[in-house]
Amino acid sequence: MTTLRETTMQDAIESGNSVLMEEQAALLRECRLAIDELIKKKPMIAGLICGSTTIGNLRASLYEYRPQGVFGVKK
Numbered sequence: 834m835t836t837l838r839e840t841t842m843q844d845a846i847e848s849g850n851s852v853l854m855e856e857q858a859a860l861l862r863e864c865r866l867a868i869d870e871l872i873k874k875k876p877m878i879a880g881l882i883c884g885s886t887t888i889g890n891l892r893a894s895l896y897e898y899r900p901q902g903v904f905g906v907k908k
Contacts, residue, residue, distance in 0.1 A: 857900035868892045 872879050872892065879889035886894075 854900040861895065861898065861900065865892070865895050868895065 868888065868891065872888065879887065879892070881888050883891060
């Protein structure tokens with residue numbers, strides 16, 4: 834049996850997750866689009882090293898990522 838407090842806390846977490854996941858998804862779409870456009874205009878840039886990875890590998894990892902909630906729960 835769940836208490837009102839537990840229900841209210843769960844509702845708050847789910848609400849926060851919804852907003853957070855929508856924001857993450859929007860930012861992820863923008864990043865994916867920007868990298869796609871950059872590589873489309875300059876294909877040779879895919880091999881450019883950025884930090885410890887290449888732009889092409891970064892693009893691939895962005896396409897694998899899915900937004901997560903407050904506690905890292907994937908949906």
